[in-house]
Amino acid sequence: MGNPDNSALLQENSDTLIVVPVFAESSVIADVVTELARYFPNICCIDDGSPDSSGVIALKAGAQVIWHPINLGQGAALQTGIEAGIGNTEIQYFVTFDGDGQHSPTDALEMVRILREDEFDVVFGSRFLDERTELTFAKRVVLKMAITYTNWSTGLKLTDAHNGLRAFNRNVAQTIQLQQDGMAHATEIVNQIGKGGFRYCENPVHVVYTDYSRAKGQSLWNSVNILFDLILR
């Protein structure tokens, strides 16, 4: 923000909307928005019925904020943000970005740059393409199982599942219809992109696990719930 070196970048990225689902992130959301705002002028936080003042903090930090009247889940928040972006015809590119500070804005920047070359419609972030992201053994095993299931059920070939950092163009945004309000939306997005026959690729991203994001993050048990949601609905 206010960094004169980035003015050209901000101008260029005025056609990009960063969609940040926010639920009770009051201690980190200001930093997340401020960091993003160095590169992206359009940041849309969806306050998913937070019990704290996350939405107001995000607004003060410079984001546009949409408030869900009640808590619906991350999938629902993403869908709301995407629909809001579709409503603005200037938006050509969409990035989904976690609100807990585990993603890096420069990774998002790189992914949008790839989209601009128009070789791909979707760029998925992957933690497994380089060695930057440190994962516990248990998490690695569960994520590998998740990606095996996702690849098997969608026909795509990806190396990471349930990574919140993705970038896609307007065509994809208009196709995505997330019905999974909870965390199963990650597989659902991949599924719909597979069905739509879009061109996709992966880009290495660095996910920073802080104590905060670990505490807020997905318990491994939630993978059981996700599987249940996907199969029985």
Next chain:
Amino acid sequence: MLIAQLFLMAIILGLLWFSLHHRSSTEARAFRRVAFLGLTLLTVLAILFPYVVTDIANTFGIGRGVDFVIYLVSIGFLFFSLSVYLKFGDMDRRITLLSRHIALLESKGDLGQIDPDKIK
């Protein structure tokens, strides 16, 4: 015993298939009501003529009428849980659409508009 096991398994699978494929349709609603009435009637009959239940159980190869009743109740409960689960899912879906509509209405106009102050 084998016949009874097959019979009960067939009921479970049949109900599972039915509730997944015909939910919220007219048939499903009618089916639930008929099942409810039928169950009520059967309960009354079982109370009035407890030995009949044992006789029926025997024809299926199940020793005691109580066992037979437990199986049926289990199936009924499974079916009930599933239909409630699906019903809640449908309701969640509707609440989501409603909430999203409200959220987007409230934010209308100021979304995705580029703030010129931010590009300096």
